[in-house]
Amino acid sequence: xxxxxxxxxxxxxxxxxxxxxxxxxxxxxxxxxxxxxxxxxxxxxxxxxxxxxxxxxxxxxxxxxxxxxxxxxxxxxxxxxxxxxxxxxxxxxxxxxxxxxxxxxxxxxxxxxxxxxxxxxxxxxxxxxxxxxxxxxxxxxxxxxxxxxxxxxxxxxxxxxxxxxxxxxxxxxxxxxxxxxxxxxxxxxxxxxxxxxxxxxxxxxxxxxxxxxxxxxxxxxxxxxxxxxx
Numbered sequence: 761x762x763x764x765x766x767x768x769x770x771x772x773x774x775x776x777x778x779x780x781x782x783x784x785x786x787x788x789x790x791x792x793x794x795x796x797x798x799x800x801x802x803x804x805x806x807x808x809x810x811x812x813x814x815x816x817x818x819x820x821x822x823x824x825x826x827x828x829x830x831x832x833x834x835x836x837x838x839x840x841x842x843x844x845x846x847x848x849x850x851x852x853x854x855x856x857x858x859x860x861x862x863x864x865x866x867x868x869x870x871x872x873x874x875x876x877x878x879x880x881x882x883x884x885x886x887x888x889x890x891x892x893x894x895x896x897x898x899x900x901x902x903x904x905x906x907x908x909x910x911x912x913x914x915x916x917x918x919x920x921x922x923x924x925x926x927x928x929x930x931x932x933x934x935x936x937x938x939x940x941x942x943x944x945x946x947x948x949x950x951x952x953x954x955x956x957x958x959x960x961x962x963x964x965x966x967x968x969x970x971x972x973x974x975x976x977x978x979x980x981x982x983x984x985x986x987x988x989x990x
Contacts, residue, residue, distance in 0.1 A: 762788060762789045762790065762889045763788050763790060763889055763984070763988070764888070764889075764988075765888070765889075765905065765906035765907065765987065766885055766888060766889070766890045766891070766892070766902050766905045766906070767781075767784060767790070767890075767891040767892070767905060767906075767907045767908075767909070767984075768892060768893075768897035768898035768901065768902040768905035768907070768908045768909070768960075768963075769781050769891065769892065769893035769894075769897060769898075769908075769909045769911060770893070770894060770895055770896065770897050770898050770899070770908070770909070770910050770911070770957065770959070770960070770963065771893075771895075771909075771910055771911030771912050771957075772911075772912050772913070772918065772946055772949070772957070773918065773922075773942050773945045773946060773949070774918040774919070774921050774922040774942060775911045775912050775913045775918055775968065776911060776913070776921070776968055776973075776976070777796075777893040777894075777911050778794055778796070778893055779973065780893070780909070780911065780976065780977075780980060781794070781891045781892070781893040782841060783973075783977050783980075784891045784980060784984070785891050787981075788891075788984070789889070790889050790890060790891045791884070791887070791889060791890045791891070792841075792842055792890075792891050792892075793833065793842075793881065793884055793890060793891075793892045793893075794833075794842065794844070794893060794894075795877065795881055795892060795893065795894030795895075795897065795901070796864075796893070796894055796895075797833075797844040797852075797855060798831050798844075798877050798880070798881075799864050799867060799868045799873070799877065800844070800855035800856075800860050800861075800864050801829075801831045801844055801846040801851060801855055802829060802831075802867055802873055802877070803855070803860050803863050803864045803866075803867040803868075804846060804851055804854060804855050804860055805825075805829050805846060805847075806822060806863075806867055807859070807860070807863065809821075809825070811825070812863055812866065812867065815862075815863060815866055816866075817866060817867060817870065819870065822870065822872070822873070823872050826872060826873070826876055828847070829846070829847065829876075830846070830847050830848075831844065831845065831846055831877075831880070832844075832845040833845065834850070853929075856929070857929075857931065858926055858931050858933050858937075858938075858941070861941060861945075862941055864945075865944065865945045865948035865949060866948070868895070868948070868949075868952075869948060869952045869953075869954060870954075871954045874896075874954055874955055878896075878900060878901055878955075881894075881897075881901045882901055882902075885901065885902055895949050895955070895956075895957040896955040896956075896957065898910070898959075898960035898962075898963050899955065899958060899960045900955045903960075906987055907964075907983060907984065907987050908960050908962055908963035908964065909963060909964055909966055909980070909983075910959040910960065910963040910964065910965050910966065911966045911967075911968060912965070912966070912967050912968075913967060913968050913969040914969045915939065915942060915943060915946070916939070917969050918942055919935065919938050919939035919942050920935070922938050922942060923935045923938040923939075926938065964983060966979065966980075
């Protein structure tokens with residue numbers, strides 16, 4: 761089954777937005793777009809091309825190179841999830857590393873980057889039946905989405921989730937480093953001048969600090985059912 765509307769999911773770093781979006785996409789046959797992966801891909805491009813150094817971006821060079829950056833998604837039948845393609849290369853695993861995470865908020869603050877990616881996201885959304893997660897989906901990308909969610913959890917819980925994820929991947933990082941990075945990203949996301957992270961007025965708040973994935977999915981299924989009946 762597919763849905764006759766788009767779903768916008770916003771929230772803080774490492775709060776489980778993508779987990780929710782993937783579950784919804786799988787159950788309802790929707791197309792899932794991870795907008796965070798798009799900003800991570802641009803960040804990786806900047807890192808590889810020496811456009812960002814010591815957390816400073818060479819803005820003029822980046823702007824001149826934006827048209828050279830192409831981001832697509834492919835479906836992995838084995839994992840049943842989408843993977844990020846940067847200029848023809850599958851970078852899904854690379855962009856999830858700590859180094860990219862440590863720089864992505866800086867790149868995501870740049871107006872020209874946001875304009876490019878938001879235009880692409882809105883184009884995808886015109887097809888309908890899309891679930892998209894990020895920082896400004898309900899406020900900027902899909903302001904008319906029928907269902908908007910704003911997901912959060914305590915900083916410590918989010919940091920622990922991210923730390924556990926990175927350790928499984930073999931990353932050498934401490935919990936304190938992860939918590940510091942997450943706190944910094946929260947600050948950048950909520951205080952940036954361009955499309956800051958805020959809860960849309962009509963978004964439903966979900967604090968999953970103490971929710972199991974099963975209870976969270978059940979709650980969201982109920983919300984979708986309610987929207988379908990309206």
